[in-house]
Amino acid sequence: xxxxVTAGESHGETLVATVSGMPAGVPVDLERINRDLWRRQQxxxxxxxMKIETxxxxxxxxxxxxxxxxxxxxxxxxxxxxxxxxxxxxxxDFDDSSEHARPVNRxxxxxxxxxxxxxxxxxxxRYILERASARETAARVAAGGFAKLLLREFGIQVLSHVVAVxxxxxxxxxxxxxxxxxAAKDDVLLxxxxxxxxxRMKAEVDDAYGTGDTRGxxxxxxxxxxxxxxxxxxxxxxxxxxxxxxxxxxxxxVKGVEVGAAATAAASPxxxxxxxxxxxxxxRRFFRGSNNAGGLEGGITNGQDVVVRGYLxxxxxxxxxxxxxxxxxxxxxxxxxxxxxxxxxxxxxxIGESMVALTIANAFLEKFGGDSLVEVRRNHEGYADQVRxx
Ligand SMILES: Cc1cc2nc3c(=O)[nH]c(=O)nc-3n(C[C@H](O)[C@H](O)[C@H](O)COP(=O)(O)O)c2cc1C
Numbered sequence: 001x002x003x004x005v006t007a008g009e010s011h012g013e014t015l016v017a018t019v020s021g022m023p024a025g026v027p028v029d030l031e032r033i034n035r036d037l038w039r040r041q042q043x044x045x046x047x048x049x050m051k052i053e054t055x056x057x058x059x060x061x062x063x064x065x066x067x068x069x070x071x072x073x074x075x076x077x078x079x080x081x082x083x084x085x086x087x088x089x090x091x092x093d094f095d096d097s098s099e100h101a102r103p104v105n106r107x108x109x110x111x112x113x114x115x116x117x118x119x120x121x122x123x124x125x126r127y128i129l130e131r132a133s134a135r136e137t138a139a140r141v142a143a144g145g146f147a148k149l150l151l152r153e154f155g156i157q158v159l160s161h162v163v164a165v166x167x168x169x170x171x172x173x174x175x176x177x178x179x180x181x182x183a184a185k186d187d188v189l190l191x192x193x194x195x196x197x198x199x200r201m202k203a204e205v206d207d208a209y210g211t212g213d214t215r216g217x218x219x220x221x222x223x224x225x226x227x228x229x230x231x232x233x234x235x236x237x238x239x240x241x242x243x244x245x246x247x248x249x250x251x252x253x254v255k256g257v258e259v260g261a262a263a264t265a266a267a268s269p270x271x272x273x274x275x276x277x278x279x280x281x282x283x284r285r286f287f288r289g290s291n292n293a294g295g296l297e298g299g300i301t302n303g304q305d306v307v308v309r310g311y312l313x314x315x316x317x318x319x320x321x322x323x324x325x326x327x328x329x330x331x332x333x334x335x336x337x338x339x340x341x342x343x344x345x346x347x348x349x350x351i352g353e354s355m356v357a358l359t360i361a362n363a364f365l366e367k368f369g370g371d372s373l374v375e376v377r378r379n380h381e382g383y384a385d386q387v388r389x390x
Contacts, residue, residue: 006139009130024070025373033145042188045343110316144354147361160349191346212320219349228303239299256311260294
């Protein structure tokens with residue numbers, strides 16, 4: 001099965017993603033992966049760090065002559081900021097490192113700082129925040145890029161858009177073509193399909209800038225072209241809705257997930273929510289009256305677009321810091337401030353695409369898996385034929 005692991009610290013030398021289980025023979029278009037790395041860095045509300053970094057995927061294994069070779073893929077993304085941190089975070093234990101240490105003694109509410117210090121027995125939070133930081137998500141996007149390349153071979157695409165920033169919400173449905181147009185833009189504001197709503201979202205971020213505060217929001221990820229039959233109803237851990245939920249909530253700052261129209265459905269009568277079933281005898285295919293289920297019933301894809309949303313809490317680090325405690329003295333103190341984003345919903349959408357693509361690609365390989373793309377294609381075609389005859 002497709003598995004991925006990331007390594008790396010926020011200000012370490014490099015981020016690393018390894019992806020194993022990719023079949024051999026998948027064409028690798030690095031431009032696509034780099035484009036997603038760029039998209040992850042965009043959006044109104046980002047802090048100074050994203051101006052320093054220009055993320056590029058540096059593949060060191062698993063790809064030769066432009067195609068996967070079936071072995072684990074390792075990708076590096078260099079941290080340009082590392083040059084400013086070599087003496088703070090050296091790999092070697094050199095004597096004077098304490099002179100250069102940048103301890104984080106006043107844990108920031110909403111971060112892993114304090115819980116991590118207690119758990120790992122550190123007197124200050126530097127090593128905790130280095131790994132808890134969402135800088136790690138650049139590696140997720142690189143890994144997700146490979147999942148997307150595999151899915152594209154079978155006509156499956158994954159895109160995202162922003163549904164809410166703070167309490168400013170998009171109040172209309174979107175089309176797939178609108179999402180494609182958004183993803184092709186070279187100037188990303190808040191990645192919202194509606195320009196008026198996007199301007200109001202921008203005003204919301206401006207308000208946060210003005211008051212030293214932050215904002216959260218909601219992004220939506222859409223999977224277009226997935227066949228019916230990925231995931232399974234047969235056991236709790238094979239249900240694809242549950243697996244997508246874990247993938248999305250594992251993201252930094254994401255505290256909730258919604259599959260399809262879950263939130264409005266919970267407040268609606270059943271007659272208004274279930275997606276009625278119809279059959280087109282001419283085309284010999286089933287179709288639905290709506291897609292409130294977000295393409296998933298019983299944990300199985302039903303052939304409609306898969307739609308999941310991630311709910312982000314507001315960014316934890318505030319320019320007007322919250323109350324905390326100074327760890328050396330245990331006296332009350334303002335929380336530490338380290339260069340920070342103010343709102344990150346568009347970027348989170350891109351990371352969400354990667355997590356969803358990795359989850360869908362894994363379910364896809366469970367169903368159609370093989371050692372080479374040729375074998376996967378044969379399995380997929382056999383199933384497509386079976387579905388046509390159903
Ligand atoms: C793309 C992205 C960028 C983020 N940037 C920041 C940031 O600059 N400052 C900050 O305090 N939190 C930021 N966060 C959120 C923190 O990483 C996260 O809240 C923290 O690690 C604690 O994890 P938790 O919120 O999942 O519990 C970001 C999250 C994402 C998804």
